[in-house]
Amino acid sequence: EAEVAQSPRYKITEKSQAVAFWCDPISGHATLYWYRQILGQGPELLVQFQDESVVDDSQLPKDRFSAERLKGVDSTLKIQPAELGDSAMYLCASSRGRGDTEAFFGQGTRLTVV
């Protein structure tokens, strides 16, 4: 069964350092999402891609976060510089791109900023 791949699974970084997460969606999925989930809360959408284009990044803190999906396949989310409040689970998901289709999630990257 196809899965969304994310790496790394866990990341510990020092405050003010740069950190990057990688996501490889299910093959053929046009839509890719990055969510942030703080412990005990629901996922919050950071950025949504349709192929290589950003369709929603209204909740992305653009002064320190960036995301790209250059060839419309895999994607990278970067934080620079990291702050203590960025500690969270970062989830990547993909869907076929039609509105009636569900999103499939990866295992997530647990980020701890110290």
Next chain:
Amino acid sequence: AQSVAQPEDQVNVAEGNPLTVKCTYSVSGNPYLFWYVQYPNRGLQFLLKYITGDNLVKGSYGFEAEFNKSQTSFHLKKPSALVSDSALYFCAVRDGYSSASKIIFGSGTRLSIRP
């Protein structure tokens, strides 16, 4: 703007009893509704969805959900709970008006099934 509310932070049920996890939503257009389950330190797993048609939808692991348009609700149900159902459950909604609309998640309900 679309939104989802899960009014209960935690639901406690005895094994073998029926369970209900509540969800209400708000969207401008037609709602596309989803339920996901999350186990500790894992991503979200899709359980079921409502797009159109029959108001009662069936999903994975014996779960079902009932869409109620007049009450703008999409409650998750199971006739007989198992201890292994203990997990965090999220309701989500997408506005069907646009294929590019985002999926918004509720705050989650922790389901605890006691033996």
